[in-house]
Amino acid sequence: MLKRICIILICFIALLANPLQAKDIIFYGGDKNSYNHQILHHALSYQQHTNYLVKTYTGYAPKQRAYLNLSNQEEIDVVFGGATIEREQLNHAIRIPLLKGLNGWRIPLVNKKNGNIFKNLSSTEEFKQLLAGQFHLWSDVVVLQSNNIRVHKATNVKGMYQMLHKGRFDYFPRSILEVWSDMERHKQLDIMVEQHTLIHYPSAYYFYVNYQDVRLIKDITSGLESAIKDGSFDKLFNQHYGEQINKVKQTLRKTYQLTNPHLPPKTPLSRKELWLDLNMHPTT
Structure with a gap:
């Protein structure tokens, strides 16, 4: 003791x-x-x-x-x-x-008059003919352009929603973390969350x-x-x-897969357990 x-x-x-x-x-x-x-x-x-x-x-x-x-x-x-x-x-x-990798999964905001603009696309090449809107200082501009996507570069973030409302470009890709809150803040405008599409690049x-x-x-x-x-x-x-x-998983969406030139070569993409995969229906 x-x-x-x-x-x-x-x-x-x-x-x-x-x-x-x-x-x-x-x-x-x-x-x-x-x-x-x-x-x-x-x-x-x-x-x-x-x-x-x-x-x-x-x-x-x-x-x-x-x-x-x-x-x-x-x-x-x-x-x-x-x-x-x-x-x-x-x-x-x-x-x-x-x-x-959640921030690399994007859903387009579109003008309500063009609510089905993505619905009948059959290939990535057709997708690339559409005009995306982006703020000119965001890294997304380089990502999109490096994938041969046409980009309308705006100098005012708040004004981009008005520009989409007026049809100045076809879509505004937003992270799934922000697309619905974006829509809620601008529900007075003639824009909507697109229902058929995911855009993805590793992030x-x-x-x-x-x-x-x-x-x-x-x-x-x-x-x-x-x-x-x-x-x-x-x-x-x-x-x-x-x-x-x-909320994303509730709707079957086509996925357009892009490359990301900003991504460092030592990014651990091979460790699958570290990444979220929302890819329900990939396109070609």
């Missing part, structure tokens, strides 16, 4: 001598209610050696400035953002696609960490892998995005 008490006292003293290390992580990419913030917090919760506290970056920095601050180890510890070759050169990308969103922050890179990576293995990654993902995914 005395021996057991001594062991307990020794363990208690060891804990007092080596308390759990606390560390604040400044995150650029969403507040505490966002999926991005919550999945980062969840990944870091697996670590036993450090009590990580994820805090939202409250300063002002455009996205590119945030990547530079991260690279210079100024103010920001983790950035959530899309995968590009340039960003991977600047900081370390933790190559687990946090949105499971990844990662956590970026400074190359020198080896411990944080290791801890986020191992935490995400643990969450994938025990199913909690998918559980959190579905809590945030399950409704939109199920």
